Amino acid sequence: MLKLIILSVGILYLYAAVMLTVKARLSNISWSSVLFRSLLLTPIMGYLYIIKARGSRIIKLYRYQCPRCHTVFTEKLPFCHYCAKDNIKSPLKKRVIHSL
Numbered sequence: 001m002l003k004l005i006i007l008s009v010g011i012l013y014l015y016a017a018v019m020l021t022v023k024a025r026l027s028n029i030s031w032s033s034v035l036f037r038s039l040l041l042t043p044i045m046g047y048l049y050i051i052k053a054r055g056s057r058i059i060k061l062y063r064y065q066c067p068r069c070h071t072v073f074t075e076k077l078p079f080c081h082y083c084a085k086d087n088i089k090s091p092l093k094k095r096v097i098h099s100l
């Protein structure tokens with residue numbers, strides 16, 4: 001009975017390590033690091049590595065939008081060029097875009 005329990009836990013341990021490695025590979029995270037941590041430490045450490053690696057990949061992108069004509073600019077300008085053609089100097093509002 002004890003052998004069966006140990007065998008089941010071992011199989012679950014290896015399954016979790018392999019599944020985390022596949023998840024890391026699909027997420028473009030270093031799969032060898034996840035496999036190493038999952039097998040030698042625990043699958044929990046492999047999972048924590050994936051979470052940490054994902055968090056460091058968040059990039060903040062800024063865009064500037066005209067509140068009048070809703071045109072989006074990629075660079076900061078003093079006012080909207082399109083509204084300036086109508087003699088209206090509309091200041092642009094900064095917007096944050098999160099991307100993975």
Ligand SMILES: [Zn+2]
Nearest residue numbers: 066069080083
């Ligand atoms: Zn405008």
